[in-house]
Amino acid sequence: MAMTAPDLLSALRTERLLAIVRGSDPGAALDTVLALFHSGVRVVEVSLTTTDALDVIARARARLGETALLGAGTVLTAVQARRSAEAGARFTVTPGLTEAVAESRTLGLPVLAGAVTPTEVIAAVNEGATAVKLFPAALGGAAYLRALRDPFPDVPFVPVGGIDSAAARAYLAAGALAVGVGGPLVGRAAHGEGLDGLAERSEQFRTVALGAR
Template sequence: MQPSDLLSALRTRRVVAIVRGGDGAAALDTVLTLVRHGIDLVEVSLSGADALDVIRDARAALGPDALLGAGTVLTAQDARRAAEAGAAYIVTPAVTEAVAASRALGLPVLAGALTPTEVAAARAAGATAVKLFPAGPGGVELLRALRGPFPDVPFVPVGGVDAAAAREYLAAGALAVGVGGPLVGRAADGDPTGLTERVAAFAALGSPTTHKESS
């Protein structure tokens, strides 16, 4: 995947599903369910159980074109292992060595940042887009404030983003949003109750009518 491919996927899908759980088999089932029901831009967090196996098995099941990435990537070794498992893009919680390592591997990166200094560092390190994390405490006002000095940075708020907040972030100029618990619930721990209903609510955010103010 090229950086332009990730940006295009973020722009059209609008939602990155974050799968993190304590049961590898359930996490794999969750990834496949998300894709089957319309959310096909999925990040598997390396902090979850058997995460590399989940990525590897999901890649085998979904094929080479699946929009499958690895999240919570902290080190260069994490990045290499994620790439070997089949991750097409990398997501970091901060500006770590994994950003440059991932770019060296030819993978686009959604790099975590919260402050203006961190946003600038993420872009200087080669981030394709900036994961505004944790977005919850600052909310939409933080996104609007950062878009002032960084109007050309593609922002993806993550952390505390439910369906209502997702609509607000997208209307305020976010390229996409990253969603974990409010979408996945406890499915990756073995309890998929309500998953398909939540998927339907978030998949609707991909409609072009959702995006009002962003450039």
């Protein structure tokens, strides 16, 4: 089932949170994805740096059904974009302006394209990015996002990189569409170190995100 760019934007606008799963244990990564959805997180990205990431996406898709908002992250090439779509990813996320941006659009996949400078933001918009992944967001923090929104008031930004709950609150207050959160939310769960605390962290970030609507 295809997801359109407006579908993804609407989901991010509602949920305000994108969970990022990255790890070295495929089975644990799958368990982490399933646990996140079970905990109420509705938009999840599996980074292709995860061991056997495409298989994790395919297995998660089979378990979660066609409508789950599950995407592929750290997509660098056109081939990776195609394989992500074949595995069941409904959107892609790139760390920069890679060839995967144009290929994702060709495939009909919404794409969050990585950018950090004004020039890169303009290029991402011109490439047809659904939203701009502000990465690494920690370089400038919420004040930098606020400054970017002055010349780009209509660009949907999703800051990513080292975002804890306090930073998430600050970015959302500065006008982020949503925040992308990896380690501070997922911890070491996708490396096989257990799911302890994941539900509590999910609730904490969801409370911050939903409170910012």
